Amino acid sequence: MSKSENSGPNASSEYYFDVVPIEEAVRIVRSISHQTGTETIPIDDGDGRTLSEPVVALTDIPGFERSWRDGYAVITDDIHSASESSPINLSCLGAVRMGTPSDLTVTPGTCMYIPTGGQIPAGADAVVMVEYTERLGNTILIKKPTIVGENIIRRDEDFKASDLIYPVGWILRPQDIGVLASIGKTQITVRKKPVIGIISTGVELVPAEAIPRPGEVREVNSYLITVFSRRQGAIPVRYGIIRDNPDELRETISRATRECDAVVVSGGSSKDRNDITAKTIGELGEVFVHGISIAPGKPTIIGKIQDVPVIGLPGHPASTFMVLSLVVIHLLQALKGSPCQKTYKQKIRMATSVQSEQGREHYLRVRIEGDYATPVLGKSGLMNTLAWSDGIIRIPAGDEGYEAGDEVEVMLW
Amino acid sequence: MSKSENSGPNASSEYYFDVVPIEEAVRIVRSISHQTGTETIPIDDGDGRTLSEPVVALTDIPGFERSWRDGYAVITDDIHSASESSPINLSCLGAVRMGTPSDLTVTPGTCMYIPTGGQIPAGADAVVMVEYTERLGNTILIKKPTIVGENIIRRDEDFKASDLIYPVGWILRPQDIGVLASIGKTQITVRKKPVIGIISTGVELVPAEAIPRPGEVREVNSYLITVFSRRQGAIPVRYGIIRDNPDELRETISRATRECDAVVVSGGSSKDRNDITAKTIGELGEVFVHGISIAPGKPTIIGKIQDVPVIGLPGHPASTFMVLSLVVIHLLQALKGSPCQKTYKQKIRMATSVQSEQGREHYLRVRIEGDYATPVLGKSGLMNTLAWSDGIIRIPAGDEGYEAGDEVEVMLW
Numbered sequence: 001m002s003k004s005e006n007s008g009p010n011a012s013s014e015y016y017f018d019v020v021p022i023e024e025a026v027r028i029v030r031s032i033s034h035q036t037g038t039e040t041i042p043i044d045d046g047d048g049r050t051l052s053e054p055v056v057a058l059t060d061i062p063g064f065e066r067s068w069r070d071g072y073a074v075i076t077d078d079i080h081s082a083s084e085s086s087p088i089n090l091s092c093l094g095a096v097r098m099g100t101p102s103d104l105t106v107t108p109g110t111c112m113y114i115p116t117g118g119q120i121p122a123g124a125d126a127v128v129m130v131e132y133t134e135r136l137g138n139t140i141l142i143k144k145p146t147i148v149g150e151n152i153i154r155r156d157e158d159f160k161a162s163d164l165i166y167p168v169g170w171i172l173r174p175q176d177i178g179v180l181a182s183i184g185k186t187q188i189t190v191r192k193k194p195v196i197g198i199i200s201t202g203v204e205l206v207p208a209e210a211i212p213r214p215g216e217v218r219e220v221n222s223y224l225i226t227v228f229s230r231r232q233g234a235i236p237v238r239y240g241i242i243r244d245n246p247d248e249l250r251e252t253i254s255r256a257t258r259e260c261d262a263v264v265v266s267g268g269s270s271k272d273r274n275d276i277t278a279k280t281i282g283e284l285g286e287v288f289v290h291g292i293s294i295a296p297g298k299p300t301i302i303g304k305i306q307d308v309p310v311i312g313l314p315g316h317p318a319s320t321f322m323v324l325s326l327v328v329i330h331l332l333q334a335l336k337g338s339p340c341q342k343t344y345k346q347k348i349r350m351a352t353s354v355q356s357e358q359g360r361e362h363y364l365r366v367r368i369e370g371d372y373a374t375p376v377l378g379k380s381g382l383m384n385t386l387a388w389s390d391g392i393i394r395i396p397a398g399d400e401g402y403e404a405g406d407e408v409e410v411m412l413w
Numbered sequence: 414m415s416k417s418e419n420s421g422p423n424a425s426s427e428y429y430f431d432v433v434p435i436e437e438a439v440r441i442v443r444s445i446s447h448q449t450g451t452e453t454i455p456i457d458d459g460d461g462r463t464l465s466e467p468v469v470a471l472t473d474i475p476g477f478e479r480s481w482r483d484g485y486a487v488i489t490d491d492i493h494s495a496s497e498s499s500p501i502n503l504s505c506l507g508a509v510r511m512g513t514p515s516d517l518t519v520t521p522g523t524c525m526y527i528p529t530g531g532q533i534p535a536g537a538d539a540v541v542m543v544e545y546t547e548r549l550g551n552t553i554l555i556k557k558p559t560i561v562g563e564n565i566i567r568r569d570e571d572f573k574a575s576d577l578i579y580p581v582g583w584i585l586r587p588q589d590i591g592v593l594a595s596i597g598k599t600q601i602t603v604r605k606k607p608v609i610g611i612i613s614t615g616v617e618l619v620p621a622e623a624i625p626r627p628g629e630v631r632e633v634n635s636y637l638i639t640v641f642s643r644r645q646g647a648i649p650v651r652y653g654i655i656r657d658n659p660d661e662l663r664e665t666i667s668r669a670t671r672e673c674d675a676v677v678v679s680g681g682s683s684k685d686r687n688d689i690t691a692k693t694i695g696e697l698g699e700v701f702v703h704g705i706s707i708a709p710g711k712p713t714i715i716g717k718i719q720d721v722p723v724i725g726l727p728g729h730p731a732s733t734f735m736v737l738s739l740v741v742i743h744l745l746q747a748l749k750g751s752p753c754q755k756t757y758k759q760k761i762r763m764a765t766s767v768q769s770e771q772g773r774e775h776y777l778r779v780r781i782e783g784d785y786a787t788p789v790l791g792k793s794g795l796m797n798t799l800a801w802s803d804g805i806i807r808i809p810a811g812d813e814g815y816e817a818g819d820e821v822e823v824m825l826w
Contacts, residue, residue, distance in 0.1 A: 047640045061796070064627050068792055070685075098686075099617030099656075101627045115685060117617060117728065119628040158795045165800055174644055174737075175799040175826065178637035178730050181621035182630075182796045204512030204530060208594035214477050214514045215532040217595075224591035227460045231587055243512075272483075272528065273511075315530065317591050324587075344757040344825065379481055382571045383474070383595045386588040387578055412757065413588065 019291035021397075022361060025302060026330045028288050029311070032304045033334035036192040036261055043180045046172045048233050049190040050336045055166040057183050060156035064101075065120040068151045072111040072133055072140055073124035076150075079142045087134070087141035096121055111140055120152055127151035159183060169339045194234045194335035197256030197263040198225045201273060202315060203244040220317040220383070221266035228324045232332040250280050257284070257308040261335050264328065266313040266320055267299065274299045277312045281305065293360045293397060296380035297323040316381030322363055322392070325413055344412040346391070348373045355401040362397075365389035366410055373410055389413075432704035434810075435774060438715060439743045441701050442724070445717045446747035449605040449674055456593045459585045461646050462603040463749045468579040470596050473569035477514075478533040481564045485524040485546055485553055486537035489563075492555045500547070500554035509534055524553055533565055540564035572596060582752045607647045607748035610669030610676040611638045614686060615728060616657040633730040633796070634679035641737045645745040663693050670697070670721040674748050677741065679726040679733055680712065687712045690725045694718065706773045706810060709793035710736045729794030735776055735805070738826055757825040759804070761786045768814040775810075778802035779823055786823055802826075 020028075038052040067073065074090065082088040095113040096102045106112055106123035114120070114127060126146035134141040159165060165179060166172075172180075172188075180188060198221075205219040206212050219241050226236040239256050242249045256263045265281075267274040278290050278301045285305030292300045296319040301312030309331055313320045329343075351372035356362040366373040368390045376389040391412040395401055402408055433441075451465040480486065487503065495501040508526040509515045519525055519536035527533070527540060539559035547554040572578060578592060579585075585593075585601075593601060611634075618632040619625050632654050639649040652669050655662045669676045678694075680687040691703050691714045698718030705713045709732040714725030722744055726733045742756075764785035769775040779786040781803045789802040804825040808814055815821055 043636065044639060047644055062630055063625065066630075068794070098615065099628050117615075117630070153792060153795070157792070158797050165797075173826070174637060174640040175734050177640045178633045178734065179796045179800045181633045181636040182730065184621060184624070184631055186622045202511070202530075208597060209599045211597070212476065215512050217475055217479075217530070218597055220591045220594045223456065223594040224587060226457060227587040227590045231460055317595065321588050321591065345759070346757075347760055379566060379570070381481070382566070383592045384571050384578075387592045413586070 019293040019298060019360070020289050022292055022294050022326060025289055025292045025300065025327055028302055029309065029327060029331045030334045032288070032302075032309045033262070033331055034307060035337040036194050036335055038189050039192050040187050040189045043177050043186050043188050046177050046180070046188050046190065047174055049172050049188070050233070050338045051166055051168055051170045051172065051188065052191050052337060053189045054164055054168050055170075055180065055183075055185060055188075057159035057161055057163040057165055059183075060161050061159040061183055062153060062155065062157075064155050066153040067096075067114045067116055067118045067120060067127045068153050069127055069129045070116050071114060071127045071129045071151060072142065073106055073114045073121050074111045074126055074128055074142065074146060075106060075108060075124060076126045076146050076148050078108055079128070080145050082142045082145045084143045087143045090140045090142055092135075092138050092140050111142070125149065125152075169337055171338055191335075191337040194261040194332060195259070196225070196229045196234045196236050196332070197239055197260035198222050198229075198236055199239045199242060199249075199252055199256060199263065199265045201242045201249060201265060201267055201277065205241050205243065207241070221313065221315070221320050224317055224321055224324065225264050225266065225313075225328075228321070228328070229332060232329060233336055234332050246276060246280065249276065250284065253280055253305070253310065254284055257305040257310065260308065262309045262311070262331055263305075264311045264313060265301075267301075267315045273315065274301070274312065277301060278303075281310050281312065285310065292323075292327070294322070294326065295360045295362045297326065297363070298360065300327060302327075317383055318381050318386050321386055322380075325392070325411070326363070346410045346412055347407055348410055350375075350402045350404055350406050350408055353401065353403045354395070356395040356399060360397055362395040363392045364395060366391060366393055366408075368410065373408060432706040432711060432773070433702050435705055435707050435739060438702055438705045438713065438740055441715055442722065442740060442744045443747045445701070445715075445722045446675070446744055447720060448750040449607050449748055451602050452605050453600050453602045456590050456599050456601050459590050459593070459601050459603065460587055462585050462601070463646070463751045464579055464581055464583045464585065464601065465604050465750060466602045467577055467581050468583075468593065468596075468598060468601075470572035470574055470576040470578055472596075473574050474572040474596055475566060475568065475570075477568050479566040480509075480527045480529055480531045480533060480540045481566050482540055482542045483529050484527060484540045484542045484564060485555065486519055486527045486534050486540055487524045487555065487559060488519060488521060488537060489539045489559045489561050491521055492541070493558050495555045495558045497556045500556045503553050503555055505548075505551050505553050524555070538562065538565075582750055584751055604748075604750040607674040607745060608672070609638070609642045609647045609649050609745070610652055610673035611635050611642075611649055612652045612655060612662075612665055612669060612676065612678045614655045614662060614678060614680055614690065618654050618656065620654070634726065634728070634733050637730055637734050637737065638677050638679065638726075638741075641734070641741070642745060645742060646749055647745050659689060659693065662689065663697065666693055666718070666723065667697055670718040670723060673721065675722045675724070675744055676718075677724045677726060678714075680714075680728045686728065687714070687725065690714060691716075694723050694725065698723065705736075705740070707735070707739065708773045708775045710739065710776070711773065713740060715740075730796055731794050731799050734799055734826075735793075738805070738824070739776070759823045759825060760820055761823055763788075763815045763817055763819050763821055766814065766816045767808070769808040769812055773810055775808040776805045777808060779804060779806055779821075781823065786821060
């Protein structure tokens with residue numbers, strides 16, 4: 001254990017740091033993120049939200065004994081000798097109606113018709129499926145014995161009063177919304193969506209709708225960060241493009257940290273630009289990380305200003321997207337109070353061999369074709385590598401790469 | 414090929430059909446679904462939307478030669494003999510500024526400083542990374558030769574004018590929104606979100622916020638269908654609970670088919686109820702499928718009324734969710750114009766053995782714990798099996814099940 005493990009990240013007045021491994025970067029990002037406040041919302045709007053309260057069943061569900069099949073409610077003792085060749089005759093008292101308890105009681109020698117989901121009438125202890133019966137007027141021929149409880153959903157078989165159904169931090173899925181409805185919980189208390197300030201810097205940048213002149217490029221990162229954040233359940237707020245003015249950068253970062261739960265600054269692609277971002281964050285607050293040992297994505301900055309995490313991303317959009325997928329996702333989830341981030345991974349074989357060029361941990365974009373993953377070649381900053389890839393594979397630091405046919409794990413994106 | 418393969422599904426005045434395999438059900442659902450109209454939206458709102466036009470690069474991107482590194486723009490011929498021990502000296506003409514073309518030309522014996530992303534000045538044909546240089550006043554010592562084009566992003570290296578970037582039917586991801594921004598496409602034409610009418614039937618149903626009396630249960634399916642549809646990019650519209658009135662059911666289905674792109678009716682859990690739904694759809698239109706050979710989920714109905722697909726789902730919410738995940742998802746994607754549905758699958762080993770009870774194709778809910786999938790036991794209609802499962806595995810019709818340690822594919826949900 002290093003000293004900083006216990007004392008938390010240390011700030012420095014210098015903005016040049018050793019690069020840190022990605023696990024350390026994620027740990028630091030999580031350690032400086034504060035959960036957002038809570039709000040109570042209708043469950044219809046709950047998909048993807050994170051519970052800030054545990055969900056506990058208040059009553060037994062379904063709360064009464066229900067039939068699991070269409071059939072006849074019977075007394076097991078009456079029909080223990082029933083068989084196809086020698087059925088037992090029971091007198092049918094009538095039919096259970098859905099949604100209302102029957103006021104009749106099944107007594108020895110009698111039975112009642114019951115539809116799936118109907119309430120088991122008093123006296124009965126099992127349901128014979130209609131397939132194993134025959135009706136002759138009011139007499140029902142039962143051709144199969146039951147065991148006590150057969151085809152009955154117990155009154156607490158779905159949920160028992162005081163059962164913990166979902167813990168704090170659970171990210172709600174569509175099926176969970178159904179579960180909440182089933183226990184009558186139509187309002188739910190969740191973490192507020194974190195508000196993420198987005199600042200793009202770069203003198204070469206023009207708005208995406210503009211026609212760039214020679215030397216200029218369209219500003220892409222605010223789109224990537226906006227849509228990525230929204231998909232992760234955050235509210236993105238754009239603070240525009242800062243072209244070349246350090247004072248404007250400082251003012252904008254400062255304003256964004258006052259108005260947001262976290263701020264993401266995407267730097268220009270040159271080292272100088274990145275250093276200005278780090279310097280500004282350092283002067284307004286603290287810088288903990290300047291450089292992560294991943295390729296692409298190395299020039300990532302992690303700092304905070306007044307308890308608000310501030311992340312500096314590389315300028316190349318494709319590198320930015322890599323760091324969004326590997327680091328910023330943890331920031332967003334930590335702000336939302338989620339202990340972990342669900343990512344989808346697929347084990348698959350490499351179609352060709354790939355070599356890692358660096359000592360750093362290397363992430364390679366791949367396309368999945370049939371049963372194989374093919375590397376998407378091209379400089380890591382190119383947008384086409386994002387368009388045409390299905391996910392990334394990791395080549396650990398020190399490894400030389402993979403041979404064709406090696407099994408790899410693709411993190412799908 | 415069966416006859417119906419070419420002639421399309423045939424309607425019948427009888428509502429009792431042989432069960433069909435799930436592949437056939439999916440084929441029929443897709444064959445009766447009409448793509449929604451199109452609309453043009455800002456790309457910021459494009460995540461998850463389906464392209465109704467191909468996206469083609471209108472110009473070369475980046476459109477000019479850019480440096481891929483911080484370094485010096487050089488003429489390769491000048492420095493072919495450069496080495497650490499015997500550097501070549503070049504005279505530095507100045508620095509390329511980001512965002513504007515330099516009006517200087519690199520001539521033999523000269524070079525220019527260039528930041529990553531800067532426009533390559535006229536005359537230069539490569540960039541030497543700054544790490545392989547040393548500056549002495551206006552003289553730059555170059556310690557490594559280049560090859561022509563080294564560290565240069567070609568003017569069409571990201572996208573070439575008229576390159577097809579995304580085909581019709583592509584479902585946009587966050588990274589795709591960045592790609593669209595990079596080519597200046599800030600508005601995009603996509604399929605409209607399909608409007609899905611949702612009708613719940615069942616005399617035993619009470620609204621989720623009510624306290625059920627004995628025999629009653631809370632209405633859950635409209636929540637499942639609403640949130641599931643929304644996550645799949647549709648607009649859910651609830652038509653309420655129809656308790657016990659066939660005329661009301663008929664009127665409501667009829668109204669919903671006039672107002673929506675598709676209608677989903679969740680039946681009660683008893684066979685009778687399901688038959689009434691099938692009968693009503695059949696009288697207003699045509700029924701193609703009444704029963705799919707899957708467990709759970711068998712009593713699914715597929716029909717159409719006036720060209721609007723109408724799906725009847727089983728009443729048990731857990732079965733409903735299964736059919737949403739296996740069948741309705743294809744309806745929603747077909748309406749959106751997506752040729753296929755992305756599902757996430759994970760190969761994993763079974764922690765325990767499982768047996769299939771039926772001849773039908775059987776779907777089993779499983780929880781993933783570490784490297785193993787554990788079956789979530791309990792009657793298939795129970796909500797707790799949804800709450801506590803991570804996905805489903807398929808046991809093909811005729812198979813007996815899996816042994817502990819067998820590899821299975823989990824469809825994550």
